[in-house]
Amino acid sequence: MKDLDDLAAIHLKSHALGKSSRTKWNVPITDFARLTHNPIRAIVEGLKIVPNPDKQLIALSIGDPTTFGNLKPAPEIVDAVRRVIEDGSSNGYGPSTGFLEARQAVADYVAYQGTVTANDVILCSGCSCALDLCLSVLAGPGQNILIPKPGFSIYRTLAEGFGVECRYYDLKPDKNWEVDLLQLESLIDGNTAALIVTNPSNPCGSVFSKSHLKAILNIAEKHYLPIIADEIYEHFVFPGHEFHSVSSLSEKVPVLSCGGLTKRFLVPGWRMGWIVIHDRDNLFRDVRKGLANLSARILGANTLIQGALPDILNNTPSAFYDDLVSTLCRHAELAYKSIKQIRGLRPIMPGGAMYMMIGIEIEHFPEYDTDLEFVQALVAEQSVFCLPGQCFEYPNFMRIVLTVPENMISEACKRLHDFCEKHYRLDNNIIETCQHGLMV
Ligand SMILES: Cc1ncc(COP(=O)(O)O)c(C=O)c1O
Structure with a gap:
């Protein structure tokens, strides 16, 4: 009872004193809100994503399987x-x-x-x-x-x-x-x-x-x-x-x-x-x-x-699940086979889910210091956007999604090939040699 009396007294007192010392509007946010952030958003927003206007954008970045309309839920x-x-x-x-x-x-x-x-x-x-x-x-x-x-x-x-x-x-x-x-x-x-x-x-x-x-x-x-x-x-x-x-x-x-x-x-x-x-x-x-x-x-x-x-x-019929997994597997195999041939990239064949990680041998792309710069240049030149590994705390990799339609995967792999062939250098000396005009 005493506790309640004390509380009531404090309440009255604070009213009596008009306790607030505020003189203007100031609406702060909580530490909880301030500290909560999405690292992917922060990284992607910091990138300059400007696709090549002559090529349609292929977004291999979006983990939403409904994006392209090729995968539909069971009726x-x-x-x-x-x-x-x-x-x-x-x-x-x-x-x-x-x-x-x-x-x-x-x-x-x-x-x-x-x-x-x-x-x-x-x-x-x-x-x-x-x-x-x-x-x-x-x-x-x-x-x-x-x-x-x-x-x-x-x-x-x-x-x-x-x-x-x-x-x-x-x-x-x-x-x-x-x-x-x-x-x-x-x-x-x-x-x-x-x-x-x-x-x-x-x-x-x-x-x-x-x-x-x-x-x-x-x-x-x-x-x-x-x-x-x-x-x-x-x-x-x-x-x-x-x-x-x-x-x-x-x-x-x-x-x-x-x-x-x-x-x-x-x-x-x-x-x-x-x-x-x-x-x-x-x-x-x-x-x-x-x-x-x-x-x-x-x-x-x-x-x-x-x-x-x-x-x-x-x-949900079991055929629905089976079809989805075999589609993803087919896409994974297609992407893996093509990307494995590309100099400077090291795809790692997935065993499931809907993603593939691709290592970027960044030392062979001396124009770029990081995976961020690499994916930025890739989108600017070839209109293919992959999520940089840094979004997953893993530099020098990029992630592609496998839910995009098969023709887009093939086209994206072709463009990845063209991009890498253009920018790949066996070692830094060679690009320096090129820059000095000693090689064509
Ligand atoms: C590993 C993992 N966990 C959880 C989620 C979030 O799932 P939901 O959309 O059901 O919230 C995702 C979405 O991409 C995910 O990849």
């Missing part, structure tokens, strides 16, 4: 949404973690990850919202998280606002982008809150083997580190590769698996993602509560899509 899922709109059953609010039927549908869909019930599923506004909730529940100011390099930039965007330090573990390009396990382990300390594993990977298109995932899990188990598994590209694997969910390979390490409709169903704008909580011996009891609390901040995910979710997940 079954469009019908499912249409039905929900027409019957008007999902126009209202739902529970903030999602409707039971929708969560149950996800639980059934991800049964391959381990034993999952509807109570283990939280529906979110896309996979990025799922990642946001996972990071927010596990990591706070002064703590650190481990993220892959090269890696998807959103982890940094989400963490830095909270004052959470990002520590980068290396992926090895000459080992199909496997994790440098020793270096990963060396980053862990008492303030490490979580390990993020992206499999299959954006930007690498790599798919970890079962044994490699187990090696990562062993490190997490040894250091009592929960894993956030970004599995938005689940099942996007090319022949010769197999997808294993992180959670299916350990009974000890608690895992939050993040997924959604975005990529596999070709509907990023529908904003439907999810977290699947893989608890071990009730270790995630508080995390489960915390995630439910956090989900209240947005009053739940889009209910229209939730209403359609059981039909979306149950009625």
Whole structure:
């Protein structure tokens, strides 16, 4: 009672004194907003992207599979949404973690990850919202998280606002982008809150083997580190590769698996993602509560899509998934074969997802000091735009997307060839010799 009296007294006093000393408008923003930024946007906005007006722009930079209209969602899922709109059953609010039927549908869909019930599923506004909730529940100011390099930039965007330090573990390009396990382990300390594993990977298109995932899990188990598994590209694997969910390979390490409709169903704008909580011996009891609390901040995910979710997940024909993966694989092979022939470029064949990383032997392009300068000149001359590796904390590489139509991939490879042939030099002496007019 006394506390309430004290509070009331303070309140009255502050009113009486007219406490504000403001004399003019000044509307500051929070540290949270100030520190939150998208590194890709910052880098791309800093580039001079001026395509050659004589050539149509081929944007190999956009990770949205709907951009070119060549990849369309299955008619079954469009019908499912249409039905929900027409019957008007999902126009209202739902529970903030999602409707039971929708969560149950996800639980059934991800049964391959381990034993999952509807109570283990939280529906979110896309996979990025799922990642946001996972990071927010596990990591706070002064703590650190481990993220892959090269890696998807959103982890940094989400963490830095909270004052959470990002520590980068290396992926090895000459080992199909496997994790440098020793270096990963060396980053862990008492303030490490979580390990993020992206499999299959954006930007690498790599798919970890079962044994490699187990090696990562062993490190997490040894250091009592929960894993956030970004599995938005689940099942996007090319022949010769197999997808294993992180959670299916350990009974000890608690895992939050993040997924959604975005990529596999070709509907990023529908904003439907999810977290699947893989608890071990009730270790995630508080995390489960915390995630439910956090989900209240947005009053739940889009209910229209939730209403359609059981039909979306149950009625999409397996031929749809198979066709999508074989298209991506065909595009990957086409791009890889052509780019491998180009002097100065080193493509790394992906095993899945929808991207390919290409090494730039920058020492053979003496006109350019960085991947940024290289991609800028490429777009200016050939109207082909690739995302520079620096967007993924990985200089001297660039990333291309494989969802663009096949004819555009062929044309882009031809233009890449022309660009590199024009600017490639065996070594710096040769360009100097050229510049001095001693060679033609
Ligand atoms: C690895 C990865 N995780 C998460 C996301 C975000 O997915 P969503 O659009 O469902 O938020 C993306 C999008 O490109 C991604 O590549």
